[in-house]
Amino acid sequence: MSQNSFKTQADNSEMKMSASAKTRMRQRESAQYRYYDDGGRGLGNCTWGIGTLAHRGPCTAEELARPVSATQVEITFSAKLAEAERTVRKRVSKQVLTQDQFDALVSFTFNAGPRGAESALAYADKGDFKATARAISRTIYMTVQTRKGARRVVARGLIPRRAEESGPFRFPDQ
Template sequence: MTGKHGQATTSGPNASMKMSPEARARMRATEKAIYRYYNDLGKNKGNCTWGAGILSHKGVCTEDELKKKVSATMVDQEFERRVGEAERIVQRNTIKAVNQDQFDALVSLTYNSGGRGARDTFDFVNRGDLAGAAKNISSMIKVGVMEKGKKKYVVAPGLIKRREEEAAPFRVKDDKKNADSK
């Protein structure tokens, strides 16, 4: 089992789970393949990224990086490697059982925001607070950018729809409340 984030887990309720082929295909379609390095928020903005939303490093790309091309094979291999890494992070950091849709959403979130970025969501899930997890995921639509030497947070329009899709499996219908109001 796991104690704190980052500790290795040999067993746990989600240790054998993998991202479903359907969710993997959806995420791969969302993460459009770009066969070069680029800044994820546009010219001179955001973080240096390549391929299928693969973070190269925080901060904008250098001029040399912007000239760098990558092959379809490189993109496919790195996408698969990073999905596997995200799966292992979710397996290690969830101590409550989740269903397949929730696991898929957590892998997508972790692929995009990293293990540290998903930490608060793992905490909500581990406390059994699925509504809190959904709310937290939905709020994760801002990214840090450097402007004139200062870091500021801006809404990344592409994250709005993605976060709503990732939050959806954690939205709990309050069936008891609905039954009581009848």
């Protein structure tokens, strides 16, 4: 049997997000000890803590008045981060990632969710890093509710974040 007959298995199984990437992510997300609409009052999705989605659509008046403890924020952040790390390790099993690439995919998966990160993770698993960068870079939209219904708009704050997350895939040798 030739070597090519065996499925290649990369070992990203022990990877964790680096401390510096966690720090950058926490600064970018900024902890909020309350519920808020991520697109501005009455727009976007109801969010709390460190980028934790409560539900799609704006927060209710009751949610906006509800405080969130620092303990809740930290526990949820750690759990969501661990979930994003597991998702990246599971879905990128054929390509060995650098620490910067792993950090970028975890940050992206944390923010976009496992489903929102599917295409970028699939491209990374195939080793198509240019397509990975494109998939990350085009995930800059959010849905906002208007009087006339829902509308997709560019979330301007995501543009620099996606540039940072796609960087290790645009220039993988650097």
